[in-house]
Amino acid sequence: xxxxxxxxxxxxxxxxxxxxxxxxxxxxxxxxxxxxxxxxxxxxxxxxxxxxxxxxxxxxxxxxxxxxxxxxxxxxxxxxxxxxxxxxxxxxxxxxxxxxxxxxxxxxxxxxxxxxxxxxxxxxxxxxxxxxxxxxxxxxxxxxxxxxxxxxxxxx
Amino acid sequence: xxxxxxxxxxxxxxxxxxxxxxxxxxxxxxxxxxxxxxxxxxxxxxxxxxxxxxxxxxxxxxxxxxxxxxxxxxxxxxxxxxxxxxxxxxxxxxxxxxxxxxxxxxxxxxxxxxxxxxxxxxxxxxxxxxxxxxxxxxxxxxxxxxxxxxxxxxxxxxxxxxxxxxxxxxxxxxxxxxxxxxxxxxxxxxxxxxxxxxxxxxxxxxxxxxxxxxxxxxxxxxxxxxxxxxxxxxxxxxxxxxxxxxxxxxxxxxxxxxxxxxxxxxxxxxxxxxxxxxxxxxxxxxxxxxxxxxxxxxxxxxxxxxxxxxxxxxxxxxxxxxxxxxxxxxxxxxxxxxxxxxxxxxxxxxxxxxxxxxxxxxxxxxxxxxxxxxxxxxxxxxxxxxxxxxxxxxxxxxxxxxxxxx
Numbered sequence: 001x002x003x004x005x006x007x008x009x010x011x012x013x014x015x016x017x018x019x020x021x022x023x024x025x026x027x028x029x030x031x032x033x034x035x036x037x038x039x040x041x042x043x044x045x046x047x048x049x050x051x052x053x054x055x056x057x058x059x060x061x062x063x064x065x066x067x068x069x070x071x072x073x074x075x076x077x078x079x080x081x082x083x084x085x086x087x088x089x090x091x092x093x094x095x096x097x098x099x100x101x102x103x104x105x106x107x108x109x110x111x112x113x114x115x116x117x118x119x120x121x122x123x124x125x126x127x128x129x130x131x132x133x134x135x136x137x138x139x140x141x142x143x144x145x146x147x148x149x150x151x152x153x154x155x156x
Numbered sequence: 157x158x159x160x161x162x163x164x165x166x167x168x169x170x171x172x173x174x175x176x177x178x179x180x181x182x183x184x185x186x187x188x189x190x191x192x193x194x195x196x197x198x199x200x201x202x203x204x205x206x207x208x209x210x211x212x213x214x215x216x217x218x219x220x221x222x223x224x225x226x227x228x229x230x231x232x233x234x235x236x237x238x239x240x241x242x243x244x245x246x247x248x249x250x251x252x253x254x255x256x257x258x259x260x261x262x263x264x265x266x267x268x269x270x271x272x273x274x275x276x277x278x279x280x281x282x283x284x285x286x287x288x289x290x291x292x293x294x295x296x297x298x299x300x301x302x303x304x305x306x307x308x309x310x311x312x313x314x315x316x317x318x319x320x321x322x323x324x325x326x327x328x329x330x331x332x333x334x335x336x337x338x339x340x341x342x343x344x345x346x347x348x349x350x351x352x353x354x355x356x357x358x359x360x361x362x363x364x365x366x367x368x369x370x371x372x373x374x375x376x377x378x379x380x381x382x383x384x385x386x387x388x389x390x391x392x393x394x395x396x397x398x399x400x401x402x403x404x405x406x407x408x409x410x411x412x413x414x415x416x417x418x419x420x421x422x423x424x425x426x427x428x429x430x431x432x433x434x435x436x437x438x439x440x441x442x443x444x445x446x447x448x449x450x451x452x453x454x455x456x457x458x459x460x461x462x463x464x465x466x467x468x469x470x471x472x473x474x475x476x477x478x479x480x481x482x483x484x485x486x487x488x489x490x491x492x493x494x495x496x497x498x499x500x501x502x503x504x505x506x507x508x509x510x511x512x513x514x515x516x517x518x519x520x521x522x523x524x525x526x527x528x529x530x531x532x533x534x535x536x537x538x539x540x541x542x543x544x545x546x547x548x549x550x551x552x553x554x555x556x557x558x559x560x561x562x
Contacts, residue, residue: 022174022175025197026219026220026222027173027174028219030173032303035288038269038286039286040285052170054168069198100201100219104203
């Protein structure tokens with residue numbers, strides 16, 4: 001691995017900037033996402049900050065069962081994010097539709113619209129679960145980078 | 157002199173946590189017109205209730221809003237209990253009020269933080285959200301979940317409050333009261349806050365009445381209306397509290413009303429715990445709810461919440477209709493923003509404490525401007541449409557009324 005790649009990967013792992021998008025959620029999960037940023041939980045310990053625009057973000061925290069109105073908009077937000085990008089589905093609604101599953105104006109789950117890297121269940125998902133999810137996502141990304149690196153080394 | 161510019165904001169935007177879209181027409185730096193497009197969050201819960209039994213619907217209605225979940229669930233369940241002619245035990249009424257007040261505290265502290273964030277006062281956001289965690293811990297202790305407490309069952313409540321829990325609540329309320337005194341001090345003495353919020357989002361008493369503002373938005377314009385006092389439900393008839401009003405009529409007034417309401421909530425909680433009667437937690441509820449219609453009102457943290465339930469004698473509701481407080485308040489936003497600055501738009505919208513997941517109720521084709529006009533009806537067309545509809549489907553002729561009206 002080139003030294004510049006190592007620096008980039010280090011920076012990516014230490015600063016997962018997040019964007020939050022409410023795709024028809026009831027506010028429960030959204031408020032818990034904000035609660036995760038405030039002093040008691042403080043997700044900034046892991047280098048995360050909440051950004052207002054998808055172009056600055058690495059991780060999309062998406063809550064809600066995805067209403068038909070918002071499906072196209074969610075895809076557009078996802079497409080605006082730079083690579084590598086990850087989507088975390090927060091809450092039971094975002095994972096599978098939850099209690100709202102089967103309603104006429106929802107498409108039931110974030111994975112119906114965009115690819116999802118991680119599911120965090122709960123109604124609502126608690127701030128500790130959200131932080132745990134982000135940290136686990138980073139761990140798995142780190143592992144996948146290491147594996148790719150080893151493969152390259154062996155290939156040589 | 158200056159050209160008019162339209163700025164589209166949303167549906168994804170950093171100002172609020174929910175998707176809503178605003179078309180702000182600007183004349184220079186001042187707002188000439190604002191068009192609020194809601195409906196992105198519409199999920200169809202009213203219809204979904206018709207597919208579920210009454211008890212299942214209670215938990216579904218709780219998920220209308222993740223902030224005032226207890227309000228919606230209690231309001232809905234009161235309507236069912238009225239239909240089934242159930243009288244809940246006094247202890248259950250007290251516990252419902254207790255959870256309702258804790259919810260009001262968490263919602264007002266949340267609002268304080270969001271409003272502070274909108275004016276760039278992030279220290280206050282961090283302070284108030286830190287204090288909010290005390291209430292969240294209490295709610296988790298009392299009900300088992302931080303949000304969506306599911307404490308109501310038809311005919312009473314699910315869970316009791318033990319003596320140890322009582323002590324913990326009282327301790328937490330003491331800490332919160334101390335903190336709230338600090339917020340009152342900040343709100344009344346901090347010059348930057350007063351200068352930033354005064355005369356912003358002004359709506360006069362007459363206009364607030366005309367647009368039907370409810371809750372803290374209305375009370376900040378001097379409308380002394382509070383369902384807890386006017387039409388007491390649960391245990392509110394047995395506690396003593398004041399209806400807070402203010403005559404500032406601006407965002408500052410709304411902040412003062414909410415902070416002062418926090419102090420009232422602490423007093424209510426102390427009285428409820430002191431008077432908490434002994435007895436059973438719930439009465440047995442029938443599976444089939446007798447046919448009939450009921451309307452129930454509840455003072456949610458944002459204002460008056462109205463639920464209408466129609467039963468046809470089966471175990472499923474025939475029709476459920478919700479009117480969340482934001483729907484009543486959102487009309488007044490356009491008036492508040494009239495001739496205001498663009499920089500004031502986020503705080504004025506945040507000041508009514510909007511909750512679009514409660515409010516969003518229909519799909520309007522916002523994408524296609526040419527058909528959007530055809531989808532909407534003005535008052536006259538809507539009236540004529542309804543007269544025709546009744547004539548055709550129900551055989552009632554309202555044409556005489558129409559003539560009288562003219």
